[in-house]
Amino acid sequence: METILSLQHVNYSYEDDNGELIPVLKDFSLEIQRGSFVCVLGHNGSGKSTLAKLLNGLYQPDQDSGPILVDGLNTRDEKNELEVRRRVGLVFQNPDNQLVTTVVEEEIAFGPENLGLPRDELQKRVDEALLAVDMQEYRNHATYKLSGGQKQRIAIAGILAMRPQILILDEPTAMLDPKGREEVLSAVRRLNREQGMTVILITHHMEEAAKTDRVIVMKNGQITADSTPQAVFSQPQLIRDAGLSLPQPTELTHRLIQEGFPIDKEVLTVEQAVAAISKMLKEK
Amino acid sequence: MAFITTEQLTYIYGQSTPYEKTALDHVNISIEKGEIIGIMGHTGSGKSTLVQHFNGLIRPTSGRVLVDGVDIWERPKEIRSVRFRVGLVFQYPEYQLFDETCQKDIGYGPRNMGLSEQEIEERVREAAERLEIPNEILQKSPFDLSGGEKRRVAIAGVLAMRPDVLVLDEPTAGLDPQGRKTVMDLIERYRCETRAAVIFVSHSMEHIASIADRVLVMNQGKVELFDTVPNVFSQYARLKELGLNIPAVTEIFLRLKEQGIDVGKGIYTVDDGVKALSQLCQGRVHHG
Amino acid sequence: MVDGISFGQFYPVRSFVHQMDGRVKIVLTIAFIVFLFLATNAASLLICAISLFFFIAATRVPIKTYLKNVRAIIPVLLITAAFNLFYTDGGTVLFKIGSHISVTTNGVQTALFMAVRILLLIISSAIMTNTTSPTVLTDSIESLLSPLKWLRLDIHSLAMMMSIALRFVPTLIEETDKIMNSQKARGADLESGNLLRRIKALLPILIPLLISAFRRAAELADAMECRCYHGGDGRTRLRVMRLSWRDGVAITVFVLLLVGLILLRRM
Numbered sequence: 001m002e003t004i005l006s007l008q009h010v011n012y013s014y015e016d017d018n019g020e021l022i023p024v025l026k027d028f029s030l031e032i033q034r035g036s037f038v039c040v041l042g043h044n045g046s047g048k049s050t051l052a053k054l055l056n057g058l059y060q061p062d063q064d065s066g067p068i069l070v071d072g073l074n075t076r077d078e079k080n081e082l083e084v085r086r087r088v089g090l091v092f093q094n095p096d097n098q099l100v101t102t103v104v105e106e107e108i109a110f111g112p113e114n115l116g117l118p119r120d121e122l123q124k125r126v127d128e129a130l131l132a133v134d135m136q137e138y139r140n141h142a143t144y145k146l147s148g149g150q151k152q153r154i155a156i157a158g159i160l161a162m163r164p165q166i167l168i169l170d171e172p173t174a175m176l177d178p179k180g181r182e183e184v185l186s187a188v189r190r191l192n193r194e195q196g197m198t199v200i201l202i203t204h205h206m207e208e209a210a211k212t213d214r215v216i217v218m219k220n221g222q223i224t225a226d227s228t229p230q231a232v233f234s235q236p237q238l239i240r241d242a243g244l245s246l247p248q249p250t251e252l253t254h255r256l257i258q259e260g261f262p263i264d265k266e267v268l269t270v271e272q273a274v275a276a277i278s279k280m281l282k283e284k
Numbered sequence: 285m286a287f288i289t290t291e292q293l294t295y296i297y298g299q300s301t302p303y304e305k306t307a308l309d310h311v312n313i314s315i316e317k318g319e320i321i322g323i324m325g326h327t328g329s330g331k332s333t334l335v336q337h338f339n340g341l342i343r344p345t346s347g348r349v350l351v352d353g354v355d356i357w358e359r360p361k362e363i364r365s366v367r368f369r370v371g372l373v374f375q376y377p378e379y380q381l382f383d384e385t386c387q388k389d390i391g392y393g394p395r396n397m398g399l400s401e402q403e404i405e406e407r408v409r410e411a412a413e414r415l416e417i418p419n420e421i422l423q424k425s426p427f428d429l430s431g432g433e434k435r436r437v438a439i440a441g442v443l444a445m446r447p448d449v450l451v452l453d454e455p456t457a458g459l460d461p462q463g464r465k466t467v468m469d470l471i472e473r474y475r476c477e478t479r480a481a482v483i484f485v486s487h488s489m490e491h492i493a494s495i496a497d498r499v500l501v502m503n504q505g506k507v508e509l510f511d512t513v514p515n516v517f518s519q520y521a522r523l524k525e526l527g528l529n530i531p532a533v534t535e536i537f538l539r540l541k542e543q544g545i546d547v548g549k550g551i552y553t554v555d556d557g558v559k560a561l562s563q564l565c566q567g568r569v570h571h572g
Numbered sequence: 573m574v575d576g577i578s579f580g581q582f583y584p585v586r587s588f589v590h591q592m593d594g595r596v597k598i599v600l601t602i603a604f605i606v607f608l609f610l611a612t613n614a615a616s617l618l619i620c621a622i623s624l625f626f627f628i629a630a631t632r633v634p635i636k637t638y639l640k641n642v643r644a645i646i647p648v649l650l651i652t653a654a655f656n657l658f659y660t661d662g663g664t665v666l667f668k669i670g671s672h673i674s675v676t677t678n679g680v681q682t683a684l685f686m687a688v689r690i691l692l693l694i695i696s697s698a699i700m701t702n703t704t705s706p707t708v709l710t711d712s713i714e715s716l717l718s719p720l721k722w723l724r725l726d727i728h729s730l731a732m733m734m735s736i737a738l739r740f741v742p743t744l745i746e747e748t749d750k751i752m753n754s755q756k757a758r759g760a761d762l763e764s765g766n767l768l769r770r771i772k773a774l775l776p777i778l779i780p781l782l783i784s785a786f787r788r789a790a791e792l793a794d795a796m797e798c799r800c801y802h803g804g805d806g807r808t809r810l811r812v813m814r815l816s817w818r819d820g821v822a823i824t825v826f827v828l829l830l831v832g833l834i835l836l837r838r839m
Contacts, residue, residue, distance in 0.1 A: 044431050044460045058794060082800050090798045093458075097788045098795035102582045102739055106707040109810035111799035116806040123810065140584045144742055147327065158799060174458045177327045178487050179527055204460045207532075245461035248490055248532035248554065255558045261565070270532055274539045277561070281545060341753050364759050372757040379747075380754035382779040392776065396759030427783065441758060 004166060004198055005032035005055060005088075009066035012050060012059065024050045025221045029066075032166070035196045037189070039209040039229070042218035043243030048202045051218070052170045055200075056088035057081055071165055086115065089159035093171040095151035104130075104146075104154055105139045111162040129157035132195070133187045149180025153187055160191075166198040167191065173205065181205075206233075206247045210268035217242050230266040249273035285353065286314035287481055288338055288370070288449060292347035295333055295505075299345060307333040309505040310347070317448065318479040320471070322486055322496035326527045330505040331485045332375075335451050338483070339370035352448075368397050371447030375454045377438035381426035386417065386437045389426050393445040404444075411444040414477075415470060432463035439467070443474070450474060452484040456491065464488075468495060493517065493531045493552035501526065514550045533557045581742060582705045587632035588818055589703045594712030596819040600826055601700045607833055608689045616836040617688050623829050624692055624699075627822075633702045641698040642691065649687050656683035706735035708811055714804070715813060728804030736792070744785060751780045 007030045013023040024047045032038055042048045053059040054068055057075040061068060070088055073080045092098050101107045105126055112125045130136045133153040138146070143154060152172055159167065169188065173181040185208060191197040201212060209215050215232040217225040219242045225232045233239065233250045246254065253267040253276060262283070264276040295308040308330050315321055325331045336342045337349050340356050340363040348355050356366045371393075374380070383389035390411055394404040412422055415436040421429065426437055439455070452471065456464040472495050475482045486492055492499055492513070499516040501509040503526050509516050517523070517530045520538060530538075537551040537560070547560045584590075589597070604620070611617045628638060656679060658669075663678035704712070714731040721727055755776045756762070762773050 043462055053794075056798060058797060082802065085798055085800050092791060092795055094791060096743055097791035100736065100739070100792070100796060100799075101705065101707045103584055103705045103707070106705055106810060110707075110801075113808050113810060114800040114802065116808050118808065119810065119812060122808065126810065140586075142582060142584050144581065155795075162800065171458075178529065179326060206461070243460060243462040245465070249536060252533055252536065252554050252557050255554055256561060259558060259562060261561065270535050270539065273532075273536045274543070277536070277540060278543055278545055281564075336753070339757060341756060364761065367757055367759055374750065374754045374757065377754060379780055379784055380751055380758075380776075382776045392755075392760075393758040396761065445758070 001033040001035070003031045004034040004071055006030070006069045007054075007066070008069075010054065010068060011062040011065040012047075012054060013062055023221065025054070025061075028221065028223070030216070030223065030226075032198065032200065034165075034198055035192075036214060037192045037199045037212045038201070038214045038216060039212040040200060040202045040216045040218060041204075041206070041209055041242070041244055046218040046242075047221040048218055049170050052090055052168045052200070052202060055166075055168060056090050057084040058090070082115075086111075086162050087165045089162060089164035089167050091152070091155050091159055091167070091169045091172050093174050095148060095155050095175070098155050098158075099143050099151065102143050104135070104141050104143055107143055107154055108157045108161045111158055115162060125161040125163070129161040132160050132191060133157045147180060148176045149183040152176065152180065152184050156184070156187060166200065168200045168202070170202045171204060172201075173203065173208065185211075206245055206250075209233075210247050210250075217244065219243070229268055233268060234265045285316075286350075287317045287352055288483075289314040289350040290337070290347065291350070293334075293337060293344050293349060294346045295337065295342060296345045307505050308337070308344075311505075311507055313500065313507060313510055315449075315481050315483065317481050318475065319481050319497050320475055320495055321481070321483045321498050321500055322492035323483065323500045323502065324486060324489070324492060324528055325502035325508070329502040331502050332453055333505075334502065335372065335453055335483065335485060338449065338451055339372045340366045341372070364396075368393070368445045369447055370449045370451060371442040371445050373439050373442045373450070373452040373455060375457055377442075378426075378431070378434035380441070381434060381438055384425060385423055386412075386426050386429070386440075387422040390422075390437060390440045390444050393441055397445065407444045407446065408440075410446075411440040414443055414474065415440045416466070432459055432466070435459060435463065435467065436470075439470070446478075447480065449481045449483065452482075454485050454487065456486065456488065464491075471495060489517075489529050489531045489534075490553075493534070501528070513552055517552055518549070581702070583631075583633045583637060583702045584705070585632050587703065588630040589627060589699065589822075590631065591816065592703075592818050592822060593813055593815050594704050594708040595716050595813060596815065596822060597700050597704055598709075598712055598716060600822060601696055603826060603830075604696045605693055607829065608692055610833055610837065611689075612685075613836060614685075616833050617685065617692075619829065619832050619836070620692055621688070623825060624695060626825075627699055628695070631699055631703050633699075637702060638695055638698055641694060645690070645694050649690055652690060653683040653687045656686045701738070706738050708813075709738070710735035711809060711811070711813060726803075728807075732804075740785075740788070743788070744781070747784055748777070748781055751777050751784075 007028055010025055010028045012025040013021045016022050040048050040051065050059065054061060055070065060076060068075045070084050073084055075084050099107055100110050108126045108129050109122050112122050130139060133156055135150065135153055135157065138150065143151060146154065172184055176184065188199055188201065192199045201208065203209060210229050212229060215227065215229045216223055217232060224242055225235065225238055233246055236246060236254050239246055247268055249267050249270055249272065252273060253263050253265060256263050257265055261280060263280045267273045267276050290311050290313050293308055293311040297305045297307050311334065323331050333342065337344060343357060351366055351369060356363065381389050383392060387408055390408045391404045394407045417436055417440060421433060426434060429437065455467050459467065468491055471482050471484060474480060496513055498510065498512055500507065501516060508526065509519065517534050520530055523530060531552055533554055534552050537547055537557060540547060547564050551557050551560055607620055611620055657675060658673045658679065660679035660682045661676060663676040666675045666677060668674045710731040713734065714727050717727045760773060760776060
């Protein structure tokens with residue numbers, strides 16, 4: 001599969017109040033394939049959010065760093081600045097702090113307006129983005145009257161209207177209730193499945209990671225695991241060391257294995273746990 | 285005797301305006317000392333409005349709130365003393381931090397109580413210990429801390445008042461798994477060490493199942509269910525209707541039961557599940 | 573408790589006034605405020621009020637929204653009225669409070685006029701902000717002030733700042749409410765003590781509020797950059813500003829109003 005994002009030996013550090021350089025990412029290399037749904041996990045301060053901001057050029061890597069290439073464009077190149085931001089759409093945690101206007105339609109048009117698109121194209125982009133997050137009937141609504149989940153979907157639509165190639169979501173569900181969380185996640189999954197959008201989801205919710213193609217675990221600015229969710233979550237020690245937890249069905253099967261039960265260890269969801277337990281009991 | 289009781293507690297927002305909305309509708313509950321109560325309900329169900337009545341931040345439109353047998357609005361001028369007895373930790377409490385050092389910030393509540401400097405220091409030390417806040421952090425500015433540390437300092441600021449009831453509104457929201465675990469452990473420990481009542485609002489069924497004694501389910505300002513963990517989570521269909529879930533393990537064992545594999549009822553935590561399966565398999569060995 | 577809609581929030585429906593050009597609305601609002609101060613007798617204030625009422629009806633914004641806007645300024649209204657009541661001389665003395673303050677017929681009249689003026693002023697500004705989205709407001713202000721660009725002033729940024737400020741008003745009110753409650757839960761006493769003490773008691777609210785406002789501003793700036801915002805250069809608009817027959821109608825109404833006011837002034 002085609003590589004759409006690549007980081008080669010990237011270093012990033014920032015200066016603290018005392019003028020000391022604090023490294024965040026050290027010799028960090030990663031490649032993301034077009035159309036994949038990747039989940040990034042890690043404790044607070046592991047460098048996940050920094051990674052997101054490096055990918056769309058909001059942050060620049062250190063002088064001695066290797067390049068970050070977005071679909072072949074180097075993020076460091078100043079003439080690529082706007083194009084990199086357009087191609088790599090970034091959605092943040094707090095929907096209230098990323099909405100610029102108070103009307104849904106105008107909110108979605110904000111990005112494309114900055115791109116200087118003609119008016120009929122703006123209208124088309126708004127329609128298309130509203131459809132993608134299933135919010136057509138909210139076109140003329142006030143953004144401040146929407147629920148958290150709806151606000152976040154509008155934030156995503158605002159990014160989609162710029163027709164990005166990669167959608168990065170930095171803990172998009174952290175401030176939402178279960179209903180809002182499900183609304184946002186199903187919209188994102190649909191984008192990936194139906195439109196082939198490359199998605200990078202940064203999250204603290206292990207259940208969200210279970211339903212992606214690839215899970216990357218970060219700890220202190222480095223990758224400690226990078227594989228399928230099944231493979232990553234079958235290493236409980238590694239998960240614990242990274243300050244994470246297991247989805248409850250996985251935790252159950254691991255505990256059963258510890259107790260000596262002959263059960264399949266690659267369990268992530270409720271359905272898989274049910275199948276594994278009933279299979280085990282039948283074989284006994 | 286119940287420590288916190290509500291009698292026909294009703295609260296109407298914007299009464300006699302066009303925006304009138306009943307947020308709480310004749311709520312009658314009572315909570316004993318030493319209990320852990322988990323509150324759940326979708327957004328707008330009245331959970332947050334309810335918990336703000338416990339310490340007198342909101343005055344009921346009608347009905348009463350009794351703390352230790354006394355109507356808290358009997359002497360409105362003394363409502364502050366209720367807030368020291370019923371400690372309320374808001375959602376994202378780290379946004380309340382303001383003082384130069386964490387030490388001073390945690391001491392804000394005790395200082396408002398009018399305690400002596402020595403007593404304040406003692407309480408700050410105790411609260412910091414409970415939340416595993418090391419000394420060097422106490423001397424730092426609260427704005428230089430990580431998200432998880434800030435949350436702990438903010439909770440310590442309420443614990444330093446040594447409340448008889450600790451109320452927390454979504455205490456784990458926005459934290460990473462490690463942070464969530466730390467906070468949940470703390471809640472349980474506070475109950476064990478002080479025999480205070482703990483009331484917490486949560487969207488995580490797993491958290492509620494793992495530490496709560498009773499569960500209060502709110503819906504449209506009314507008490508939908510208020511019962512023990514088994515009695516609430518066994519009402520699977522009703523909870524689904526309300527847009528709520530049950531713990532993943534509970535769901536696993538419910539589905540197994542539908543497939544004819546009966547491993548017994550009352551499985552709400554991973555421990556329960558492991559135990560039930562062990563018993564089932566041992567039973568099979570004995571009989572087979 | 574705040575429920576999202578507060579003063580100056582755009583109320584999105586389609587109406588005659590909503591579809592008017594933003595620039596015309598701004599100019600007419602300013603003109604109306606000038607009219608209010610030209611109106612020196614009861615009859616002229618009355619025709620101002622009547623024309624305003626027609627505009628309210630043409631906004632299709634529920635009347636309760638306006639009532640809420642008015643409720644928010646009742647204290648200002650009362651204080652202004654009181655000042656005028658007690659400190660206007662002339663006319664017949666109605667009664668005296670102590671030996672210095674006397675209430676006269678002139679005082680009552682001035683107080684009443686002033687209160688009505690402020691009331692109408694607030695409602696007219698509310699009509700504008702209730703029917704004009706922040707984006708349109710930004711664009712309109714930018715367009716109206718564009719002659720100043722020759723003075724090398726960054727009009728776009730100025731207009732953008734204003735519209736963002738308006739967008740964040742309800743968010744920050746809600747935040748203030750929350751922080752205040754958090755500190756009250758820790759026993760904050762905001763209601764007793766002398767002035768100095770009270771100001772000191774506000775610090776635990778002001779500091780977190782300020783910090784939160786900065787945090788929000790930083791996050792919003794990032795989010796805007798992520799959406800390729802780079803100032804006004806090369807920006808296109810979803811909403812195009814174009815004068816329509818509605819603007820013509822509104823302007824005609826205003827001209828008639830002005831004529832009426834001039835006539836009444838002469839009488």
